[in-house]
Amino acid sequence: MGNSIYLIASGGNPNYGDDLVVASWLRFLARVRPDASVWLDCPQPGTASALFAGIHPGFRATNTLWRACADAPDQSAHAVWDHVADRVDRGGTPMYDIGLLALGNADSIHILGGGYVNGVWPDHVGLVAGMAAVQKLNSCRLTASGLGLTPLTENAEQLAKTFAEFSAISVRDDASAEFLGLKTGLDDVFLGLLSELRRSVDSYRVQSRAQDVMLCIQSDMTDETTWSGLRDKLRYVVEMSLANDLSVGYVEAIPGSDRRMFEALEGLIPEKNFVPFTQVWTDGLPVRRGQTWYTTRFHPHMIAAAAGAKGVAIGVLDGYYDIKHRSLLDLGTGWTYTSAGSASELPEPTGSPDFELAAARLAGRKRAEALALYPVR
Template identity: 45%
Template sequence: MNSGIIYLVGTSGHPNFGDEFIAAAWLKHLAAARPDADVWLDCPQPGMAQVLFEGLHPRLRITNTLWRLVHDTADLPADAAAKTIRERITNFGTPAYDLGILKLREAESLHLIGGGYVNGTWPHHAGLVEGMRAVSEATGARLYATGQGLMPALPAADTQPPLFGGFHYVRARDEPSAAAHGLERGLDDAFLGIAGEIGRNNAPAGLYVCIQSDLADPGRFQAAVDIARTQVDLAGRRGVKAYYVEAIPGVDHAAYERLADRIPESRFIPFSRVWTNGLPLSAQQTWVTSRFHLHLLAAAAGARGIAVGVKKDYYDVKHESVAALGSGWTLALGDESPAMPEQPGALAANLPALLEQKRTEAQTLYPALSGQGGALTAGAAKLLNKTLAVSLKNKIRSGAR
């Protein structure tokens, strides 16, 4: 028997390796645990997401209902945006959204999957949480949030009532995020997919570089490139080959252009190859990267590296959270002249326990169904939506708005 809709909310489709990796990890888990369920992913770029996640779950559908609501109210004050989003979800009467909202209200659960996109950098994204809460209040759907990076913190006025008030399960991925919102600390959602990524391809030994040009504080992009150049030159003098990995197409190419005199095009690994063949990971590598999830996955595989911060109070918090887990990497968050660590950290050795912690969380949120258990909320929501749909159709026939 089919369960009700499992509704995931994330920031997929850009594409951005970290965001896509997290969404893919949840979809793969649900394909094993809940292949019977209709799974909907609400994300900003559903077209590209459809290409990226094709075949990862047998009943996957992709939309952007909540994200459209958030983007269309982004210029409003926070309280006015929240009120508009809530009214559209609760009262209908907006034909551009109504059919998507009807589907949204069939969900048995709504899950804000991990990432660092609900915070003071993009304060309007708090509307995602407000929209999820409005659905739950209307239908009884359960609300989850996992692996949340919430720094820099939202303005205090935007978190009244508490940001995750009414949610049934919430975990932050770093200590500052947990402390800012009174949450329990958990793990980044990437841990759900790490076991399947390590060893996915035969990655050669060498120095791997990925430096972003987006979201960088003044001067930090060039500083990161300079750190990478120094390490590439040191590696070259030891006869070690350097490779460049692209996590966001185009955005990460700017740094490669400044390093192309040191790293030949044959050793440039584009996002498309990373996504298709797997992130090159092995314990025989060193890394220089500003990308949080490359730091996390490479350290989990046993690689040594330097994590370069490019934005205070945002990327610094991310990299510090991986260091706290035992990555053993050198953090270059300011004006340091960092050295490559001589030994790997403890993260790789501790990985089995961390993976088990994340698997337990996923199994708690999405236990395998037995018989007809678990479908009551979805059934009630469908019955409610039938009534609402009839009312909505009558409005449309009569020309009401």
């Protein structure tokens, strides 16, 4: 295996979950491939350079394929696919050629996990088209891990045919596995789960922000009526928690977007109990045993449950977030799931005392998958 690794991911925007996927792989590669040149193709390479600085000595960031997807005149899945494949194959423009040189010199191209290659963002199929186009030019190794591919894109058949030619591929949910005829795999954050738990649970600074009840609620990917209804349900939860002398905190997984619900609760949660993205990224997620979580975000569900917290996973987009959260429920988090648009009040939080140990075993499974892709030399 060569010494030039090209990663593709949606991290770097910033977004706690997507960024944790990238950081997990970079830390792993720093141990097994410390001398490699590691390129990350992502939407915001400038922010990514700051977020992931120092994790891998050979790390560099670019946006070659992401930019090619965004520049397609027609943003349908079929049109973006053809546009990116043609851009890689033909080159010939100074705006792209320097980035295409790094892509063309890659010994392996690995699209990292997350739910970003699907019908919610059909233009992102261009990332896979670009991978296939490079492989035809230089015979590099193509791999994928931890993807969530539902809802399916309009060119699903073309996507499946291309993935079938990859050296290795894994997906994180049953629907994606059924689509490709695979066994269900694991989300990529399981690769870095134990490290994330250690830095969170073992840090006094993080634990001082781990309140009895924690919220992490997004304002994107939902309509105003659903969001307003969820606000009213959460207000009741917070008021009841405070009435029972429980402390309440709030986590921001995506800067700005996730703060909106905190502000909508109109001072019920003290400002000192608000944990901004920067704090989460530098110190860890404020999780501990005995907590209760209410989150629309997928990765806080995973990490809080693995730390021993109970919770309610709230789906904001049926056909997307319900599949994501149910992939964790199927692994045994024991949490309760509800749709944000449900007419009823939020259910009582639940958990499983067995998931802490199960999560450690799952992390071991994910490490075995990673070692199969990048064996220790």
